[in-house]
Amino acid sequence: MAAIATGADAASAVVADDTMGRIRGALLGAAIGDALGAPFEGKSRKQIMKMCGESGGKPTMYYPYTHMGVSKTEGIDRSGYYTDDTNSVLAVSDSLIEKGGEVDPDHLLLSVARAWRDSQSTTPRIYPTSSERVMTAVLDDGMQASEASRAEFEDGSYANGGPSRLVALGLLRSARHASTSLGRSKDPAGAREDGEGEGATEVDDEEGNALYDEVALALLGTHSHEDAIDAAFVFTKALGLLAATSEPPEMSALLDALVATARTQPMRTRVQRLRAHLGRHTFGALPPTLCVQEEGAGPELYGVVPFQVDAPSAVACALWSFLYATRPEDAIVEAVSMGGDTDSVACMAGALVGAAWGGSWVPAALSEGLEAGALEKIEATARALHGLATKEAAAAL
Numbered sequence: 200m201a202a203i204a205t206g207a208d209a210a211s212a213v214v215a216d217d218t219m220g221r222i223r224g225a226l227l228g229a230a231i232g233d234a235l236g237a238p239f240e241g242k243s244r245k246q247i248m249k250m251c252g253e254s255g256g257k258p259t260m261y262y263p264y265t266h267m268g269v270s271k272t273e274g275i276d277r278s279g280y281y282t283d284d285t286n287s288v289l290a291v292s293d294s295l296i297e298k299g300g301e302v303d304p305d306h307l308l309l310s311v312a313r314a315w316r317d318s319q320s321t322t323p324r325i326y327p328t329s330s331e332r333v334m335t336a337v338l339d340d341g342m343q344a345s346e347a348s349r350a351e352f353e354d355g356s357y358a359n360g361g362p363s364r365l366v367a368l369g370l371l372r373s374a375r376h377a378s379t380s381l382g383r384s385k386d387p388a389g390a391r392e393d394g395e396g397e398g399a400t401e402v403d404d405e406e407g408n409a410l411y412d413e414v415a416l417a418l419l420g421t422h423s424h425e426d427a428i429d430a431a432f433v434f435t436k437a438l439g440l441l442a443a444t445s446e447p448p449e450m451s452a453l454l455d456a457l458v459a460t461a462r463t464q465p466m467r468t469r470v471q472r473l474r475a476h477l478g479r480h481t482f483g484a485l486p487p488t489l490c491v492q493e494e495g496a497g498p499e500l501y502g503v504v505p506f507q508v509d510a511p512s513a514v515a516c517a518l519w520s521f522l523y524a525t526r527p528e529d530a531i532v533e534a535v536s537m538g539g540d541t542d543s544v545a546c547m548a549g550a551l552v553g554a555a556w557g558g559s560w561v562p563a564a565l566s567e568g569l570e571a572g573a574l575e576k577i578e579a580t581a582r583a584l585h586g587l588a589t590k591e592a593a594a595a596l
Contacts, residue, residue, distance in 0.1 A: 369438030
């Protein structure tokens with residue numbers, strides 16, 4: 200089993216990667232977070248610590264697992280295998296690449312459905328039953344995104360699978376944030392300890408509206424609830440800002456920008472909570488309160504993170520992991536350690552880390568420990584996305 204090297208110094212891990220490094224790092228980080236978190240989905244922090252006794256109580260290595268309590272591959276060691284989350288990240292990436300960076304909701308939905316069905320003949324990945332019904336209808340009956348939008352849920356799904364799959368969209372649109380200031384600090388730890396930042400220069404409303412509309416279009420067929428759309432909007436905005444920042448970002452400025460980005464109360468409340476506690480001794484205990492709407496959740500929640508099925512809670516927990524860790528790889532470990540929907544939250548946390556720090560921080564044991572073919576697929580996808588991102592950056596000049 201592959202393990203994270205625990206002695207690395209943050210300063211040596213953080214380098215100014217180029218755009219290709221950020222894209223590769225985000226995709227790789229997402230896959231690693233997903234694979235590390237998969238064995239612990241639905242477990243509490245205490246249960247995870249017990250399961251990870253051989254690695255000091257921390258999920259720093261890949262473990263064999265069943266996903267969602269089900270294994271369609273009995274007898275196969277699934278350690279290092281990613282789940283439906285990364286499968287969808289790559290499927291959405293494929294659609295954007297094939298469409299030249301354009302968000303085509305029907306093409307995107309078909310790409311996600313094909314990725315699901317293709318995986319069933321190789322390494323079956325468990326998807327929510329509601330998703331499988333929709334994807335079957337897409338593939339067998341030609342269901343379009345507008346019809347799939349509310350085929351299972353009257354108001355659309357608000358689940359966390361919406362934001363997690365849009366990693367590529369956030370990376371491709373990073374050129375729009377090239378002039379946005381997130382401040383500077385010497386290293387990740389220093390950035391997290393600073394108090395009030397200089398604040399972020401907001402992009403104009405037209406650009407913000409354009410990204411929001413693209414996110415809504417991308418999620419039309421799968422996660423059309425306004426809470427899922429807004430959480431995905433905040434997540435893609437965070438990825439874009441981090442990927443466009445050439446040096447380690449000022450975390451308070453990042454949160455200022457995301458507070459201004461959020462459009463719904465559930466997402467805005469959670470980002471405001473992160474901002475209010477950033478740099479204080481209370482920040483480490485925040486995760487349970489990020490999964491409830493009310494401010495000042497009771498002490499009975501302390502240390503117990505509810506399952507973050509809703510998109511706002513999952514995105515907030517991923518942001519917390521990214522902000523709390525003192526080393527890039529620790530963000531993924533923290534995302535898994537908090538418990539709950541460990542694979543989805545760690546997938547997003549890994550993408551944030553990669554967008555900010557590139558891929559130089561990734562321990563070889565973890566990248567090489569991913570399932571067969573994963574690195575090759577990620578590299579090919581990253582190169583294609585980089586080509587699109589380069590064109591978008593040139594067009595933005």
